[in-house]
Amino acid sequence: MSKLQRKISYFLLFFATLGAFGCRRSENPSKESTLTATFTVGSWINRSDGVVRVRDGSGTLFETKSYQRIVSLAPNTTEILFALGVGDRVVGVTTNCNYPPEATTKEKIGDYNLNYEKIVALKPDLAVGSTGFTDAARSPLERAGIPYYAVSHASFGELLESMWALGVLLGAEETARRIVAEFNAAVQRAAERVPSGKRLSVFWIQWNRPLSTVGPGNFHHDLIEYAGGRNIASDLGVPYGPFNEELLVERAPEVLLVPSPEVKEWAQKRFPHLPAVKKGRIYVFGGDESARPGPRLVSALETLSLRLYPTP
C-alpha cells in the first residue's frame, strides 16, 4: 500500500466513523405502558447479634446510638430531619434551609459553602448531608471526628431507603414508616389517574441556554414517571445535561414542564410545532417542593399528576 493510499484510507475511515456516529439514530425507548410500584424499604438495615447497623447512601455503616446534636448540611436533609420528628435534636442548618419555618430559628452553619469552624464549635455528634451536593463535606467533617451520613436520591427508591434508614438510626421508625406509606399512597393514586395504558410523553426543560433536561439517575426523572408521564429523555445517559433540540422536535412530547413563565414564552416561540405547545400543555412546574429530594416530593408528585391528568 503506498503512502498516499494509506493516507486516503485513514481519511475515509475517519469520515466513516463520523458517519456511523451521526447516523446512529437514537431510538426513544418506550417502556411498559402502566407503572405501579410499591416501595419496600429496609435493605439498608442490618440486624445481627442484637446490634442494629444502618448504611448510608455511600455504603458507610453506622451503629445506632442516641444522636443528640445533629447538623443538617442541606435544605432537603433539614426537611427530612424535621419530618422525622427529630427537629429538636438539630443544632445547625444552612441559610438556605427555609422549611419548615421552625428550622429557620436554628443556628446557621453557612450556605452552600459550609463554615467548618462553626460546625465544629457546635459539637455535633452527627452531620447529615445530601449526595452530590455536600459530598465535599465528608472528609473535613470525618477528620474532625463528626460522622457524616449521606442521604442519596438518584431515584425515589434510594431516597425512601435513605429516609427509612435515617429514621431507624435516629429512633424515629414510626414516623419514617408513615413517610414511606404516604409515598406509596401518592404513587398509587397517581397511577390510578392514568387512563388505561396511555401515559403522556413529557419533556422537562430545566434550563433553556442550552436546552437542558433530566434523565434517569435524577429523582426528577422518577417524579415524571411516577406521576404517570413518560420522560422522552430517558436515554439521556446522565442525570442532568443539554438535550439535542432537533430530537425534541422529532419526539414531539405532549406535555412540557418549564421552570418559569419566561422559559414558557421562550419555548412557545422556539418550538411552535410541538403538540404540547399547540395544545397549550406547557406548565410552569418547579419550586422548592419539587427541587428538594425530601418528604415534600409527595405533594409535588400529587401536583404533577393532577397537571397531567386533571380530574373533572
Added chain:
Amino acid sequence: MSSPLTRVPLRWVLLALSAVSVTTLLVACGVGAVPIPLEKQVQILWGVFRRYPLDSELSYAYLSIRLPRVLTTFLVGMSLACVGALFQSLLRNPLAEPYVIGVSPGASLGASTFLAFAGGGSAMTAGHLSGMTFSAFVGGLLAVGAAYLLASRGRYLSLADVLLAGIAIASICTAATSYLWIRRLQDVRGLLYWLMGTLSGRSWNHVGLMFLLGVPSVGLCWRLASGLNLMLLGEEHAAYLGLNVERFKQGLLALGTLTAAGTVSVGGVIGFVGIIVPHLVRRLVGADNRRVIPTASLMGGSFLVGCDLIARTLFAPLEVPVGMVTALFGAPFFLYVLRRTQRKN
C-alpha cells in the same frame, strides 16, 4: 517553512479550502440526531423559495434549528480564527488569542450579572437578541474598553500595557463572576455549559449578528494584511516603512475586540480555535498574513462546524460542550503537524 503548501499559489489553496468548507457545511446540515437526506433538504429549501407554508416537524427542525446553528457555527469559527491571527500579529505574541484582553471574562460577567439580576428573565430580549447574548456582548466590550483606556496615554497606546491591563481587568471580572455564582446563581447549572462553549439553540438572529461582525472583519483584516506583516517587525520599523501605526493598531484592536465579543456572546467561550488554527495555517502555508488570514478563516469555520457536529451527535440525545471537542480533536492534530514540520526543518 518547509510545508510543500508554502509555494502553492494562494488562489489554489483557497479554492481547495472553499470546497472543503462547502462539503463540511453540507455534511453538517444533513447529519445529526435526526438525519435529513440531501433531497429532503433541497425539497425544504425549494419550499421556502416558493413560500409554501412549513408543513412538517422535519422542515421546522431543519430551517429553524439545524441551518441557523450550522451557519452560526461556521461564522463563529471563521471569526475566531481570523481574530486570533490578527491579535497574534498585532500584539506580536504567539500566545495571543481572541479573548486575550479580557473579552471572555468580561462577557462571562455580563451574562452572569444578567442572569443574577434579571432572575428568570432568560427569555428577555434586547432588540432581536436575547438579553443574555446582549449583556455578554456589552460585558466583553466594557472590559476591553476599560483595559484600553487604562493603557493609553494621550494619543499613544502601548500594546504591552493593553495586554497587562487586560489581564488585571480579567481577574477582577472573574472574581466578580465567582461572587455572583456563590451568592445568587447556585441552581443555574446551565450557565456552566454556556461558559464551556455551546452552539445549541442558535437562531437566525445569531447568524445575522455573526455575519455583520465576522465577514467585514475578515475582509478588513485581509485587506490590511500587509500592514500586519509590517507590525511583526515592530512598531518603530513599521512606522519607518510608512505605516500610520497608532491609527492602524487602535483600529484593528477595536475591530478584533468587537468581533471577539460577538463570538463569545453567541457561542460562549470556545477555546483553541483562535489560537491553534492560525498557528496550524502558518505551518502549512507560510507566515505571510496575506495568506494566513483568509486560509485561517476558512479553516476555522469548517473546523468548528466539524467539531460541533461531533458535539451534537456523539452522545445524542446528550450534547457536549463544543469547546471540549475542539480541544480534544484539534490538539492531537496540531501536535502531529508540529512534529512533522519540525522534522523537515
